[in-house]
Amino acid sequence: MTDKTLHKFDKKMFNHNLISWYHKNKRELPWRDTNNPYAIWVSEIMLQQTKVDTVISYYKKFMNRYPTIFHLAKAEQQEVLKEWEGLGYYSRARNLHDAAREVVATYHGEVPKNPKQLGTLKGIGPYTQGAISSIAFQQPEPAVDGNVMRVLSRVLLVKDNISEQRTRKKFEHIVRELICHSDPSAFNQGLMELGALICTPTSPACLLCPVQNECRAFAEGCEKKLPVKLKKKKQKTVSYLVLLIRDVDGKIAIEKRPDKGLLANMWQFPMIELKDKHSLEKIAEKKYGIPLILKEELGHVNHVFSHLIWDLHVYEAICATRPEISEQVRLSFIKEEELQDYPFSVSHIKVREFLQGKHG
DNA sequence: AATCCGGGGAG
């Protein structure tokens, strides 16, 4: 089927204005002074669902720790998760780590240049495949992310719902026809940089836009109505009671989460869903084998911790008689200084900081 | 096709 979106569109002028604007106005970022495919790869994974400003420090630290794919492949997963601590979407770290090992094992450590091979690696989907192909290897592949869809939906007045998969495919088709073959990297990065700096979601700076003249939405004054996005999902928050459990010699209890689902393989302080307040003690006893005496402030939700002292030897004795408290869900008692060696999510980092602030 | 993954920032 033929698409009419690019009919009568001045591709040459658009590309020229976009790319010269990009070269003049691009931000200097630590992953922009290299064509090392591994470095580009790491940056693109970190940039998924994450703002540039947040990524910069993580990227520097990560590349310092794992300068090559071989360093990353050799690392333990816990160590990689620790580097990712606080960045969120931790499956990205696990997948990147797995994929690095696969590249070392299968391609002698050379990131595959073939887009199809790239796409088979864990954590590399259509967008990242195109981003690495174009930025690291200068191949004219589309790298359609949310920025690109926003920019192009405005410039080309595309009113399709960008929440649907076929809309992303439509934009990939459009980019294949539009992309600058002499500099695919600058073209793709230019579109994304324009989306980040000028063609922003709620208040685009059209008066500063290098492709204002080529923009159909601006001509019609409807840029703020685009892109069309119909999906809406409400996420519900769940409150937990966090338990600060100490051994008699001061060690603190933490546990490792399961290897699937939310925050997989991350560590946390033991906790109980704050749902049925009357049976919390019962649930705590069942889950951890530890008698819990709750305090008054429980009603106030947010940062309510329950402190208790418990003897590790007694705990171990109880666990020995309770087969349902298996090795996997067993609490680990560690010295407080060692908390910094384990990967925690942001909410548990806050608990850790609360703990360390008490005698810092 | 719909839902699950986290965290940060805007309003």
Place this chain on the structure above:
DNA sequence: CTCCCAGGATT
């Protein structure tokens, strides 16, 4: 406080 953001994997 609520809403918004958005690639990839999973179901």
